[in-house]
Amino acid sequence: MTDTVDATAADRALKARHRAMWGLGDYPAVARDLIPELGRVLVAAAGVRRGERVLDVAAGTGNAAVPAALTGAEVVASDLTPELFPAGREFAARAGAELAWEEADAEALPYADASFDVVLSCVGVMFAPHHQQAADELVRVCRPGGRIGLVSWTPEGFVGEMFRTMKPYAPPPPPGAQPPPLWGDEQHVRGLFGDRVTDVVARRRTVTTSGWETPEAWRDYWKSVYGPTIATYRNIADDPERVAALDRDLAALAARYDRGAGGTVLDWEYLVLTARRA
Template identity: 85%
Template sequence: MTDTIDAITADRALKARHRAIWALGDYPAVATRLIPELGRVLVAAAEVRRGDRVLDVAAGTGNAAVPAARTGADVVASDLTPELFAAGREFAAREGVDVAWEEGDAEALPYADGAFDVVMSCVGVMFAPHHQQAADELVRVCRSGGRIGLISWTPEGFVGELFRTMKPYAPAPPPAPSRPRCGATRATCAASSAMR
């Protein structure tokens, strides 16, 4: 019992550190200057369309949520760090779209099974400490026959090198993910390769 309590306490502390790091600095500037096109790429690859119910996990400031809302989809942007939502709301307002902004942990999403037609994450869910748990949650909240789309940086690319440089100054990253168990679409692979 004590081991379980210790593990829960350690996990909460890790997530608190992650949240604090994402709340520091100027993430909105990073999203708009370095990766603005990735959201549109992900929305196209996931074939988001009018009327879809979409969940953007680890949405940050809405880099993918806002382009999804532009299609006419009903979009929820969820993130562990709600401090980013003010910039996301401003972005959505400038684009003239409605997005629901909700605090949520990618490893314990506060949504019903099968609640969404599309579940996506643009360089976000990859930072969840427990990859399998996060992946299980993405699958759980996506309806049967729905679509899951991810864009994630690779350890071999520029961003991998950046993270190696930052490693001494940040909480330990999660272990490297294993290869996906399901097939990826060509568009998803192309989007991922574009970030190398």
């Protein structure tokens, strides 16, 4: 009994840290200014249609939920961090979309079995620490014959490299946690879903980001807006040498990927994966 209580308390503390992390910086600006196309790509890949009941898991500010709602679907945008919802509601209002916003943990969704026609997640569920639990929930709430659609950063792409770069400076992951970019590995996701899904289609694509004069300017922007990066810097804030080292490492990463002329341009690879619930 004590072990169960301790595990439950540890999980609550972990989720509280995750919720706080995604409330840092300005993730709504990242979603709005850098990756707005990802949600539209996912909605098209999943074939969302008018009248379908759709759940967007770890929806953030509604990058996928809002375009899904614009098809005429009945959409629920769920996220562990409701602090993101005001920006999501503003985004929806500007687009003329109507949908529900509900606080929910991707590893313990508060919805009945088989209650959605389509279950989506756009660079969201990949950040749930326990991949199998999250995958089980995606499958559970999707009706038989329904679709699951995911967009995830790949391990080999820029964002996957960025997480590897930050790892030595970040707090150690909790027991059982897996790296988020594994969701961008088709075989990993197939293993999570197993024979509970069919008709798996996976394609790698890139989104081009720009707007910085130099790799160092990208780094300074990123360490001010992106929750995981801010949390990593806070972890080493009392060690100026490590802060300087991470500064160098992130700028070097951006310089390696930079294909701009007169400004920094970065291509970020992601995986679009769709499947049908068996």
